[in-house]
Amino acid sequence: MIGRRLGNSGLEVAPLALGGNVFGWTIDEPASFRILDAFVDAGFNLVDTADVYSRWAPGNQGGESETILGKWLAHSGKRSRVIIATKLGIEMGPGKKGLSKGYIKQAAEASLRRLQTDYIDLYQAHRDDPETPFEETFAAFSELVSEGTVIAIGASNYTADRLDEALKVSKYGGWPSYETLQPLYNLYDRAEFEAKLQPLCEQAGLGVVPYYSLAAGFLTGKYRSEQDLANRARAGTVKKYLDERGFRILAALDEVAREYHSTPAKIALAWLRMQSTVVAPIASATSVEQLRDLLDSTNLQLDDSALERLDRASALAEAA
Numbered sequence: 001m002i003g004r005r006l007g008n009s010g011l012e013v014a015p016l017a018l019g020g021n022v023f024g025w026t027i028d029e030p031a032s033f034r035i036l037d038a039f040v041d042a043g044f045n046l047v048d049t050a051d052v053y054s055r056w057a058p059g060n061q062g063g064e065s066e067t068i069l070g071k072w073l074a075h076s077g078k079r080s081r082v083i084i085a086t087k088l089g090i091e092m093g094p095g096k097k098g099l100s101k102g103y104i105k106q107a108a109e110a111s112l113r114r115l116q117t118d119y120i121d122l123y124q125a126h127r128d129d130p131e132t133p134f135e136e137t138f139a140a141f142s143e144l145v146s147e148g149t150v151i152a153i154g155a156s157n158y159t160a161d162r163l164d165e166a167l168k169v170s171k172y173g174g175w176p177s178y179e180t181l182q183p184l185y186n187l188y189d190r191a192e193f194e195a196k197l198q199p200l201c202e203q204a205g206l207g208v209v210p211y212y213s214l215a216a217g218f219l220t221g222k223y224r225s226e227q228d229l230a231n232r233a234r235a236g237t238v239k240k241y242l243d244e245r246g247f248r249i250l251a252a253l254d255e256v257a258r259e260y261h262s263t264p265a266k267i268a269l270a271w272l273r274m275q276s277t278v279v280a281p282i283a284s285a286t287s288v289e290q291l292r293d294l295l296d297s298t299n300l301q302l303d304d305s306a307l308e309r310l311d312r313a314s315a316l317a318e319a320a
Contacts, residue, residue, distance in 0.1 A: 004279045006083075007179030007207040009152035011121060013046040013083050015273055015298045017209055018291075019284030020049035024064030025057045027286050032068045033075070038288045040081050042295055048182070048209065048282050050087035050126055051111050062092045063114050070116035085122035085209070086111050087156060087182075089129060099129035101140035108144055124154040124182060128162050138166075138175035145176045154180030156211075160196030167204055178206065180279075185210035187219055187249055187268050187314050188241055201277040213272055213281035214265055215241055221250055221264035245314070252313035256306045269297035271310050 003012030018039045023032040049069055055062035066086060073079050088107040091097035111120065144150040155163060155178045170177035181201055185193040201208055214220055218241040253264035260267065272281045285291035
């Protein structure tokens with residue numbers, strides 16, 4: 001498997017990341033173990049999670065995904081074969097949120113316990129914290145890096161202006177800097193990332209690890225009407241994609257998939273993987289069969305004609 005660099009962190013990852021948001025939410029521990037084993041045994045290594053996964057699910061309090069991942073690490077003995085990326089900052093309870101120095105230390109210790117490991121490969125700010133000075137945040141991250149608790153740091157859900165400011169502050173202060181960005185980016189959700197964040201990531205040398213790579217499942221083609229969303233966990237998220245532009249994108253994916261004897265999901269992931277600055281799109285799976293289909297997308301290399309048709313179909317309405 002050809003490794004791709006996560007910014008200037010020294011970490012190399014395979015070209016598809018496994019999303020751990022489903023662990024303890026839509027799949028249980030045994031199913032999570034099977035998917036993790038299949039993912040790593042196929043030569044892939046980047047697993048993305050967060051402390052808050054999956055606090056939104058009834059009966060959960062957060063930490064479920066990290067806990068299952070930690071149990072798998074202890075059970076499998078495969079810690080050295082995986083790059084663990086987790087995140088902090090979204091509220092985990094009263095007083096448990098943000099990027100203050102005290103909370104970063106507290107959150108890191110909690111994640112390490114749940115993950116049953118003594119280091120985190122990539123520790124990401126899950127969202128910006130405008131109430132905490134960047135200097136305080138980077139000083140805290142710097143301590144974690146110095147003690148070996150964290151190898152590299154990254155950002156998620158930052159605006160271009162705030163990310164640019166953060167990078168300048170870390171450079172000026174001589175602290176470890178964000179090496180990655182985890183933004184919302186896929187064939188449908190393009191405008192915000194491509195307008196300002198993509199050029200900034202290119203300039204700064206950040207590796208991009210997009211989430212919602214398949215638009216919460218919409219780009220797989222399995223949701224083509226509101227009836228298809230009935231009793232689905234992600235129905236509320238997917239509904240916004242059921243518009244004229246969304247159907248235009250699905251039609252283009254269907255067309256290209258037929259030409260490549262492939263599937264819309266594989267084509268959508270291949271398109272994303274081939275975009276500038278993207279290192280490894282994040283995709284989650286609820287079965288080993290589904291996972292293998294996603295992993296197979298890394299074997300696809302779309303030609304210029306396919307890329308152009310997908311770009312044209314996903315252009316904003318006023319430019320289409």
